[in-house]
Every structure is written in C-alpha cells, then in structure tokens.
Amino acid sequence: MSDLPEHDETLATRAGRNPPENHGVVNPPVYRASTILFPTMESFESRVADRWQPGKVVYGLFGTPTTFALEEAMTTLEGGYGCVVLPSGMAAVAMAILAFVRSGDHLLMVDAAYEPTRMFCDDTLTGLGVETTYYDPLIGEGIAALIRPNTRVVYLESPGSLTFEVQDVPAIARAAHARGLKVLMDNTWATPLYFKPFEHGVDVCIHAGTKYISGHSDIMSGLITMTEPCYQPVRRTVFGFGQCAGPDDTYTVLRGLRTLPTRLKQQSLQALKVARWLKDRPEVGRVLHPALPDCPGHDLWRRDYLGASSLFGFTLRSNDRSAVADFLDGMRLFGIGASWGGFESLLIPAYPGQLRTATAWPDDEFLIRIHVGLEHTDDLIADLEQGFKRIGKLGSE
Numbered sequence: 001m002s003d004l005p006e007h008d009e010t011l012a013t014r015a016g017r018n019p020p021e022n023h024g025v026v027n028p029p030v031y032r033a034s035t036i037l038f039p040t041m042e043s044f045e046s047r048v049a050d051r052w053q054p055g056k057v058v059y060g061l062f063g064t065p066t067t068f069a070l071e072e073a074m075t076t077l078e079g080g081y082g083c084v085v086l087p088s089g090m091a092a093v094a095m096a097i098l099a100f101v102r103s104g105d106h107l108l109m110v111d112a113a114y115e116p117t118r119m120f121c122d123d124t125l126t127g128l129g130v131e132t133t134y135y136d137p138l139i140g141e142g143i144a145a146l147i148r149p150n151t152r153v154v155y156l157e158s159p160g161s162l163t164f165e166v167q168d169v170p171a172i173a174r175a176a177h178a179r180g181l182k183v184l185m186d187n188t189w190a191t192p193l194y195f196k197p198f199e200h201g202v203d204v205c206i207h208a209g210t211k212y213i214s215g216h217s218d219i220m221s222g223l224i225t226m227t228e229p230c231y232q233p234v235r236r237t238v239f240g241f242g243q244c245a246g247p248d249d250t251y252t253v254l255r256g257l258r259t260l261p262t263r264l265k266q267q268s269l270q271a272l273k274v275a276r277w278l279k280d281r282p283e284v285g286r287v288l289h290p291a292l293p294d295c296p297g298h299d300l301w302r303r304d305y306l307g308a309s310s311l312f313g314f315t316l317r318s319n320d321r322s323a324v325a326d327f328l329d330g331m332r333l334f335g336i337g338a339s340w341g342g343f344e345s346l347l348i349p350a351y352p353g354q355l356r357t358a359t360a361w362p363d364d365e366f367l368i369r370i371h372v373g374l375e376h377t378d379d380l381i382a383d384l385e386q387g388f389k390r391i392g393k394l395g396s397e
Helices: 008-014 041-050 065-078 089-098 115-127 140-146 169-178 228-240 247-258 260-279 298-304 321-329 377-391
Strands: 082-086 106-110 131-135 151-157 182-186 204-208 222-226 284-288 311-316 346-350 366-371
Touching: 008 065, 008 247, 008 260, 065 082, 065 222, 065 247, 082 089, 082 228, 089 115, 089 182, 089 204, 089 222, 089 228, 106 115, 115 131, 131 140, 140 169, 151 169, 169 182, 169 298, 222 228, 247 260, 260 284, 260 311, 260 377, 311 321, 321 346, 321 366, 321 377
Parallel strands: 106 131, 106 151, 151 182, 182 204
Antiparallel strands: 082 222, 204 222, 284 311, 311 366, 346 366
C-alpha cells in the first residue's frame, strides 16, 4: 500500500481491497472456509511453514482472503508490521498478554484498565503463576521504579477506562524498553486515527473492533497490530489457543472501517459540544474529557493525540442512587447499555472506586460514562436537560 497517499481517510477507504483481482467488485468477498485443497503433495507439506506467514491461505483457522484484507487495512492505517483478527476485544487483550508472559513472570498493568482486563490478570494470570502489579496511570517515567528482574510487559490503556486519564506513552515506553520489556496498549478509545501507537514506542496495539471500527453495535471483534519482532509470538499464541474470527464478522468490521473517519469526526465534534455544555451545568461536578484542560493528562493528549473520540465521563454532585436512577431511567435518546463506539448514544453508571488498587477514587460524587452517538446534538442536550430537571439541581441545596 506504499503507493497510496498517506491521509487516513484515503487509507481507511482503500487499504485492504483490490477490485481488479475480484472481477471489479468493490469490497473483498467473504471467504467461508475450513478445508483448503492443494494441487500437489509438495504444496500440501509446505503449508506447515506457510501458516505463520501473513496472507497465506493454508487452513480456515489461519485466515482467508477476507481475514487478510482486514489485517492489511488495519496494518496500513495504524502503521505496524502485521495484524491478527480475533473474535472479541477481550480475546485480543488476553492473547496479546499471553504471547509475552510465562509462569514466574511479572506484569505491570495500568490501574485504570478495562474491568475484564483486570479480571483476566487477577484470575487467569494469577492461576498461571504470573503476578500483576497495578500502577498509577499518571506515573510516566516513574514506571521504572516498579520494574523487577522478572517483569516482562508494561500494559497501557490511554485514556483510562471510565476515568479517562491520559498516559505519557513515550516516557513509559522508554523506561520499559531500557529494561527489555514489551509495551502493550489498548488503543480502542482513540482508534488508529487519533493515536499512532508505533510512533510513540508501543510494541503491540490492541483494539476492540466491536466498538468504533465496526461502528454499528452488532459485531464482536478484536484486533492486534504489532511491530515485526512481536508478530510471530502473537500470531503463534493466537492460533495456539484456537482463536479465529468468523468471516462474516470480519467482513462487517472491514466495511465499518471504511466509514470510520467520517463517523468519528462527527461524533468527536458532537461529544465536545456536549462535554462543554455539561461543564456549565450546576448539577455536574467534573467532566472527564481529555480535550478539556482540567482532565488529567490533557497536556499529554495535546502533545500526542490527533483527536478525541466520543466517549468520556462526568460526575454528578450526588451519591444518591435513587436520584441517579431517575436521571438515567427516563432518558429518551440515551440508552443504558455496555460497550460504545456505535451510532447510538449511551449512558451508564460507573464505579471506578470499586476497581482501583493502586490509586484512590473519590466516592463523594457519582460517575456517569457517556457515549455520544450520531443523533443531533441539540436533541441529545435536550434529553440530558430533561434528566437534570427530573432530579432537580443536585448539590444546590
């Protein structure tokens, strides 16, 4: 794809497809396959080595041209060496970590990580003899003090899940690489458009394709892109665990990728408008949006990021569950549901204080996570305003 212009909008539209090879068909076809036939005994026997190479069709588990089209598009857009497609974002998290740790090893995990990622560390990794230490997301180069002789991986999620702290990725990567560690990062919030992980020292980048990349709240998908030294360890781990994304889901994720720049740009603008409106509301304590100056790590966001997506948080000046329930339950446009990145707006209650172990979270204000979709911004603001009217001016008494 080196002959393509390097604008992300063009890459997202054109990478990973070749109409002349498919009778002029615009989108790559869906290949459903398990068995692959070979013309000769020699070609059949050579498949053993070929299965670890990108783009080689040897058996359905190892990918088809549909899989390879999505992998090529993601690799081109994100700037890595290669990509593998998995059936969920959590599968991508687990496989990326397991590619680099063994019994007796130590992992450094950001304290603001996605809750299922914490569960994987606390349950699965502990059972495998891998120890996890959680660290302050704002630690920066101070991560060096936590590295042990048996530390193998530093894992980042920036901005942090629920609380949206922006990490100093280059500083952490420098400290980690100085001790020979691998740097893994969940980049789902920013997508390949708004943060370029490999330009900032990341070795392995993880995405829940379920979210912005597919974009329509109807697909489970995970993606791992990586540098060349990490490609074989990750690919072998993925297929050693029998992880294989279905062809129809893979095709749908690739189709969603085509419109990602347009969707994300619009949702980003709308989210920032909603965030600024919330910031002026007397019922709101804090707005946790990386593009706002008082969000933790805002200066790092300005330095390293190319934009902000449409997921952020805000606190209510109340810890009254019944009042918060009145606020959420009566929403007309905002749904109450897990996940995000689709076309529809969402609100959920969040409880980071129940998850943190390395850093404290104040319990005196109720946290709401908000995802701004593609509805008209004025309608979304009106929906929120009606919610505030239902519960009154919290904290004004």
